Amino acid sequence: MVFFTSIFTCLAILSTTVVALAIPLGTTGRSLSISEDGQTISIDGRAINLDQAVTRAGVCSPSSHGGGRQRHGKGGPSSNSTSAASNNAKAIYFLTNAANNSIVALKVAADGSLSDGSITSTGGVGMSGVDSTGAPAAPDSLFSQGALKVAGNSLVAVNPGSNTLSMFSISPTDPTQLTPLGNPVSTLGDFPVSVTLSTKLSLACVANTGARAGVACLTMSPNGLTPLDKTLRPFALNQSNPPSGPLNTVSQTFFNADSSALITTVKGDPSVNNTGFLSVFPVTNGAVSMTETRSSPAGTAVLFGTALLPNSNNIFVTDASFGSATLSLDAKNVASVVAKTNIADQKATCWAAFSDVTGTAFVTDVAVNHLVEVDTATGALIKELQSGNGNPGMIDLVSVGNFVYALSPGNGSVKAAVTVFDVSGGRGAAKEIQNFNPTGVPDSAQGMAFV
């Protein structure tokens, strides 16, 4: 059953064929049809080519959401069976965030290891924020998680320097081949840094953190993106272009698991008694409301990257001021802390992903080169995997099947890298298996997504 759910997300790419046999599906009023050649089945007009579906099932992302929600595994936490392995990524993607902003696609082998794939221009402009001295804020140049996202066979990426979003279709046969869908489209604000996609709502929502800061939503179609909003859902951050950070900037925008709310983390600035906040815009009748609930959970100050948790409405979030926390939302969408993890040697714990194979969350730090594993229910710190690979630290990461992929932007003397961790041993057993330096990638790289 789970297998079928996952293949259903990538059906649009397949053409319909002549129906030879129609089989009613119980009392649902729906039917399943089998094509004349026996190679294609259709349900509700959606066709599945059996040969291709079987080989391609792992290519499709069952997660249509942002928020760092990763593949929802089969068999639950600590299971690393063959089915988990078949959920491994086929490609991973990140942004160069260079002036000629481009998507880097890397190939993933069956053992999880990476090799060069392609680099495709977004047609937009990358840009770095600035630090408190006005200098470029590299390596954490967007102060965000989720600069690009994949849903099904679509990829959407931000262009911080041209205030646009670019959409691509991913080739089902070679996921490193990206085809632009239309031209880049305005984000209605300045300096977009985080995007989230909902297949259910056919929406892409993007968070801007420059002078015009706030969230805008666009409709996604096979032809590309179309602006939906007339105005931004504003955040009065009093920011500049480019924004000065990381404090007092938008971190991540994401749909919750059932796309019933659009949630955004916004960093405060503890030095001026600004606590930051979690913003929740409910989704009603398929549209993201313009009316918001904000809360500043006690004990948090610099909310950053997030991960949704399976079978729970709780949100796992990093806080660059201490480590990570698990938040619950009450009926009015007000957040409170239910578990908290202080990471003693942290400098900026900012990015998060949840693994269904380990049943735990992993967080990274841009200035400490370690992968930290956390129990999201209790806040217990399970393991700090200190890497000896020489990178300065890691930013965006994704967890997919038996592996975690974390981006390390270069810094002038150390090249940009993606570090691969094998988590198939279950809770507490993550190990580094590769530190891959992709060809032709500048130090400005940002974001991480997979198919």
Ligand SMILES: *[C@@H]1O[C@H](CO)[C@@H](O)[C@H](O)[C@H]1NC(C)=O
């Ligand atoms: C932009 O980057 C792409 C991908 O690397 C490259 O193919 C293209 O030639 C570049 N365009 C310019 C104008 O530099």
Ligand SMILES: *[C@@H]1O[C@H](CO)[C@@H](O)[C@H](O)[C@H]1NC(C)=O
């Ligand atoms: C907004 O920023 C400007 C420039 O940094 C500063 O002069 C001004 O006081 C700020 N306004 C508020 C309301 O914080």
Ligand SMILES: *[C@@H]1O[C@H](CO)[C@@H](O)[C@H](O)[C@H]1NC(C)=O
């Ligand atoms: C900090 O902000 C909180 C909430 O906005 C307020 O209650 C408190 O008095 C402020 N503290 C200082 C020192 O300004």
Ligand SMILES: *[C@@H]1O[C@H](CO)[C@@H](O)[C@H](O)[C@H]1NC(C)=O
């Ligand atoms: C880059 O990072 C490495 C590892 O932390 C550090 O030794 C080196 O000094 C850094 N280089 C620059 C130019 O910051």
Ligand SMILES: *[C@@H]1O[C@H](CO)[C@@H](O)[C@H](O)[C@H]1NC(C)=O
């Ligand atoms: C996962 O696989 C590893 C290596 O094959 C094995 O040692 C471990 O016991 C497995 N864990 C679970 C939870 O099955």
